[in-house]
């Protein structure tokens with residue numbers, strides 16, 4: 001029984017059902033739109049495309065994370081303290097909306113507040129929350145402030161790495177006038193774009209990873225793409241870890257020699273903390289591919305076999321140029 005074609009159809013149906021819970025997203029600007037790329041928002045609403053199966057599976061991972069959190073909250077007996085998928089609407093521009101994952105009305109630490117929780121499913125928990133997550137939450141807090149002007153309002157982002165079994169709360173967000181005004185202006189700009197009064201410009205971010213409109217996007221045009229800050233941070237971290245690995249390899253090489261000087265070619269020892277075993281691997285023969293190619297070219301071509309290509313990733317610090 002080949003389940004793959006069925007699963008591909010099923011995940012598309014699940015994705016459509018989940019999207020339907022948020023209404024027809026082509027008809028309004030949501031908080032994730034406000035924090036996202038204008039070009040992507042415009043094309044998603046004017047020329048909707050079904051995401052790839054891989055992207056839809058990643059979206060489903062987000063739904064699974066939300067369900068897991070909800071089950072945990074309910075198991076802990078706080079089901080009566082929150083609502084899910086709470087819709088907020090701007091009082092003047094009704095096509096500006098937000099859907100809150102979890103809205104608590106609770107007093108966990110002596111400070112009763114309306115607390116928004118935005119859940120994000122990730123492959124690795126970032127050191128800092130992505131700017132788009134913070135903007136999305138700030139827009140939700142702004143619409144909440146309009147609806148409940150007298151209440152204490154706060155929010156957090158719950159990042160969950162289901163593979164690693166890790167969860168991290170980026171906490172302490174509050175309503176901020178200046179940030180909300182900026183996002184409100186941006187939402188109006190997006191409305192203008194949809195009404196063809198302004199140009200929907202691309203802005204690259206980590207969300208380009210899931211973008212169905214990437215193939216002809218001017219912001220992703222080679223030879224050199226301007227890195228968005230969160231990708232720059234990830235690449236810098238990768239480069240740093242790689243350099244640590246290279247240093248570690250060099251240090252290991254010299255320690256290895258010191259250890260071998262002590263042990264000789266065959267050794268077995270241990271302490272309370274570490275075991276040390278040295279053994280000899282017998283010499284063996286290997287085919288010299290260069291020699292074979294030069295001396296027996298017919299045989300060489302006869303024994304060649306294909307090797308799958310792979311994606312090579314290089315991150316190196318850029319040396320600053322001084323005049």
Ligand code: SF4
Nearest residue numbers: 037202203208211217
């Ligand atoms: S690839 Fe990135 S910058 Fe281009 S449209 Fe998609 S999200 Fe925007």
